[in-house]
Amino acid sequence: MKYALLLLLLAAARLPGKDSCLECHSQMTGDLQAPASAFQSSVHFQHGFTCADCHGGDPNSDDPDASMSKAHGFAGVPPRTAVPKLCARCHSNPNFMRKYNPSERVDQNAEYATSVHGQHLAKGDAAVATCIDCHGIHDIRAARDPLSPVYPLNLPKTCAHCHADAAHMAPYKIPTNQYADYLKSVHWEELSKRGDLSAPNCATCHGNHGAKPPAVSSVAAVCGTCHVFEEQLFDKSPHQPAFAAMSAGTCVVCHSNHAILKTSDQLLGGKNAVCGECHDPDSAGGKTAAQAAGLIQDLQSRIAAADAILEQARTSGIEVSEAILRQTDARQNLVKARANVHAFAIQAVSQPVQAGLAIAAEDYRAGEAALKEKNIRRMGLATSLAAILVTMAGLWLIIRWLHSART
Amino acid sequence: MLPIQPSPRRKAIAAWFQDRLAWDSVREFIAHKTVPVHSGTIWYAFGGITLFLFVIQVVTGILLLVYYRPTPSEAYESVQFIVTRVAFGWLIRSIHIWSANLLILSAFVHMISVAFLHAYRKPRELVWLSGIVLLALALGFGFSGYLLPWNTISFFATKVGTDMATFIPWMGSTVGRYLRGGDAVGGATLTRFFGFHVAVLPALTSLFLLFHLGLVQKFGISTPPWVEKRSRGAGTRPPQMPFFPDFFLHELMVWYGALALLGILAAVFPWELGQKADAFASAPAGIRPEWYFLAPFYTLKLIPGHVAGMEGEVVGLLGFGLLAFWWAALPFWGARPDGTVRSKLVTGGAVAFLAYLSTFSLLGYLR
Amino acid sequence: MPPARRNIVFWIFGGGFIGSLISFLYPVVRFLNPPAVSEASVNEVVGGKGQDLAPNAGKIVKFGTQPVLLIRLGQTEWRAFSAVCTHLSCIVQYDAPRKLIWCACHNGQYDLSGKVIAGPPPAPLKEYAVHLRGEDVVISRS
Structure with a gap:
């Protein structure tokens, strides 16, 4: 018994730098070699973990029969259903994780158990995602590593690997168009085109380890983590109780869920306005929507008009920087008015619109004054040119007179 | 003088000044200054412009x-x-830029007309040479002044321009460093160009201008050889008009015309300021120098990387050096020792020079 | 030419000449007249008097054509940042209770060194230097 314990200790206490798994498998080919080379780019390898830490066995022995013997705890390929537990051995151990990152969370496995993935796995369905399906198997990288499959830019594709696969999703009877929809969304545009890594990807709304579609009642709260005002306004609006009574998913009713397009004033007014889907144009709601759309449209066109006249003045070399700066305020009122649409009350929209209109009108007047200044300049030029021409005429007459006086 | 009888009071005032300024010698001088009259008299205006x-x-x-x-x-x-x-600041700046461009244009016209009228011949070789120096100084004004607003285009044009200087054999890097005040275009270049633009070049220009004008006064205005020959055949002196008031009044009219043109250009086409220079930004596309540097700029672009074992830029600079030297030496190869001109040679040379400058400037502009 | 007509000619010339001289000199005199804003420098701007801003408050100051958020943290501690949110260019404001810079449009939050701590802004706010010159609070490019 004593000896056995000693043996076990020896096996655990690896000789420094010795890792016979990696040594042998690196020299193999195909499937036996691939894990060895993949593992070397993993965050685990960087921190000094070995194959044996997951697969068991004795990395000190060069004899395959000894190193991969049951006696040394060699487990081989862990079954899919056992993966979360395997990872959790370390990742759910606060004392262990603290050594590597004191602020690292250790509740991933607990969260996973609450996710749709985790619940199916618990029922014995091995086809659902486990840790390795999102994070990779041997080449697990830190989530902040741009090559990691869960890096914000890569995550949508990682989820789509299963969720856009119709065959894979068939048993669960859920749609597979989310990824295609998401690629059309303003969120993906912000993420991929502008490189704003804080723009939402799948996990931002669904959670990562505890991935689950948000309940209808919590949609507004989910969107509200970023769109704070819209949520606050909506909560106080007449739509809130109405949507709740219908068990409608608040924000997504108008903005859709995955294909959240860039909002435009077309949502509010015009032929394709979403308001029209419920509200008759002649009803009170329909009229309010049209009125709000008109107000916003008006402010937008007044701002554009002021912009145009100021640009015209600026390019003719007249100082209008003050007014150009003030245009920012007008524009901010436009942003505010658009956000205030979510209060679904005309007062909330008209207030910033009126403020913005006043500023835009002032700026337009500044532009007009600048163009008047331009005309004054032209008049000055004309006056000076007139004097010049009179002088030239005088000179010409004098020259003519000189000639006639001489001859 | 104007053919008017001055009133007794004006006579008295003139006498008062005469006693104190002794200006009758000046008046005498001006009264005797004449300008030749012939079909090319109009070209004499460009020096004055x-x-x-x-x-x-x-x-x-x-x-x-x-x-x-x-x-x-x-x-x-x-x-x-x-x-x-600043009130009228836009006008003053615009006039400064437009006037600079017109100045270089009229200096070119003046130079070419002098070649065609053969006014460089003995004894006016030094007038020609000082004129060449003045043109070079004007180009220096243009090059240094271009950088002063410190906008993107001027910054990169200066970079390209000073880079060219570094290709001069042997002393290229020294010249480059000398121009830039360091290894790259930067703050040191700006203060240096400013110093050149407002102090060094004006001082030099004043000196050469005095020399140039003094010699013109001394030798009078040249009469073209064919006019001289014609009148010699007829046994008369070449026709002349008094400088004052006839030529001066004409000149004044032309100046006023130039002023009107400047006013229109400056007020209707104010010069854009562009974006502030950023030394770390990449060069914007389509960088090109001012129009008067386009011909050499485009030529350098056309010369292949290596010619006869030498770098293309070196060959180009050598070529420009020879061309400038050949043109500056015009009075010496354009006239025989006895003072008569090699008329066909000079006219041909001037036409070729003009053709090269205008085609390459145009090609450089269109590219 | 009879003297009367000659005089008219001289009057035309003289009148035009003097008129044109005035039209040349007028801009020159106006040019030399000191303009209302006496300095070109947009390298620094006076953000008002020190006592005009209470401690733990902020205000928007025009810096050239750019808005700058001037914050007074304590009696003597001042900070200034570009007031243009790096997300969608809204104007940010100082949130006194939470002691952070906040954008009302999408709830972007920056700490008091301009770093993004929450919300969508993709980049930090540019910081400006603040000095006290007598009573004036002077903001300059740092």
């Missing part, structure tokens, strides 16, 4: 100096300030 534009440059330049600040952090802002905040 250039001089007049130079005076405008001095006046507007001094005005701009009141507000301009020659540091990388303030140059652009101060020009912007002049253009937007």
Whole structure:
């Protein structure tokens, strides 16, 4: 018994730098070699973990029969259903994780158990995602590593690997168009085109380890983590109780869920306005929507008009920087008015619109004054040119007179 | 003098000044100064126009100096300030730029007309040479002044321009460092160009201008050989008109015309200021120098990387050097020792020179 | 030419000449007249008097054509940042209770060194230097 314990200790206490798994498998080919080379780019390898830490066995022995013997705890390929537990051995151990990152969370496995993935796995369905399906198997990288499959830019594709696969999703009877929809969304545009890594990807709304579609009642709260005002306004609006009574998913009713397009004033007014889907144009709601759309449209066109006249003045070399700066305020009122649409009350929209209109009108007047200044300049030029021409005429007459006086 | 009988009071005032200024010698001199009259008399106006534009440059330049600040952090802002905040600042700056361009144009016309009228011949070789120096100084004004607003285009044009200088064999890097005040275009280049533009070049220009004008006064205005020959055949003196008031009044009219043109150009086409230079930004596409540097710029672009074992740029600079030397030496190869001109050779040379400059400038502009 | 007509000719020339001289000199005189804003420098701007801003408060100051958020943290501690949110260019404001810079449009939050701590802004706010010159609070590019 004593000896056995000693043996076990020896096996655990690896000789420094010795890792016979990696040594042998690196020299193999195909499937036996691939894990060895993949593992070397993993965050685990960087921190000094070995194959044996997951697969068991004795990395000190060069004899395959000894190193991969049951006696040394060699487990081989862990079954899919056992993966979360395997990872959790370390990742759910606060004392262990603290050594590597004191602020690292250790509740991933607990969260996973609450996710749709985790619940199916618990029922014995091995086809659902486990840790390795999102994070990779041997080449697990830190989530902040741009090559990691869960890096914000890569995550949508990682989820789509299963969720856009119709065959894979068939048993669960859920749609597979989310990824295609998401690629059309303003969120993906912000993420991929502008490189704003804080723009939402799948996990931002669904959670990562505890991935689950948000309940209808919590949609507004989910969107509200970023769109704070819209949520606050909506909560106080007449739509809130109405949507709740219908068990409608608040924000997504108008903005859709995955294909959240860039909002435009077309949502509010015009032929394709979403308001029209419920509200008759002649009803009170329909009229309010049209009125709000008109107000916003008006402010937008007044701002554009002021912009145009100021640009015209600026390019003719007249100082209008003050007014150009003030245009920012007008524009901010436009942003505010658009956000205030979510209060679904005309007062909330008209207030910033009126403020913005006043500023835009002032700026337009500044532009007009600048163009008047331009005309004054032209008049000055004309006056000076007139004097010049009179002088030239005088000179010409004098020259003519000189000639006639001489001859 | 004007053919008017002055009143007794004017006579008295004139006498008062005569006693104190002794200006009758000047009046005498002016009264005897004449300008040859022939079909090419109009070309004589361009020397005067250039001089007049130079005076405008001095006046507007001094005005701009009141507000301009020659540091990388303030140059652009101060020009912007002049253009937007200072009353008529936009006008003064625009006139300064337009006048600079017209000055170089009229100096070119003056030079080419002198070649065609063969006015460089003995004893006026030094007038020609000092004129060449003045043109070089004017180009120096243009090159140094271009950088002063410190905008993107001028910054990169200066980079390209000073880069070319570094290809001069043996002393290239020294010349480059000398021009830039360091290894790269930067704040040191700006203060240096400013110094050149407002002090060194004006001083040199004043000296050469005095020399140039003094010699013109001394030898009078040249009469073209064919006019001389014709009148010699007829046994008369070549027809002349008095400089004052006839030629002067004409000149004054032309100056006023130039002023009107300047006013229109400056007020209707104010010069854009562009974006502030950023030394770390990449060069914008389509960088090209001012129009008067386009011909050499485009030529250098056409020359292949290596010619006969030498770098293309070196060959180009060598070529320009020889061309400039050949053109400057015009009075020496364009006239025989006895003073008669090799008329066909000079006219052919001038036409070729003009053809090269205009085609390559145009090609450089269109590219 | 009879003297009367000659005089008219001289009057035309003289009148035009003097008129044109005035039209040349007028801009020159106006040019030399000091403009309302006496300096070109947009390298620094006076953000008002020190006592005009209470401690733990902020205000928007025009810096050239750019808005700058001037914050007074304590009696003597001042900070200034570009007031343009790096997300969608809204104007940010100082949130006194939470002691952070906040954008009302999408709830972007920056700490008091301009770093993004929450919300969508993709980049930090540019910081400006603040000095006290007598009573004036001077903001300059740092």
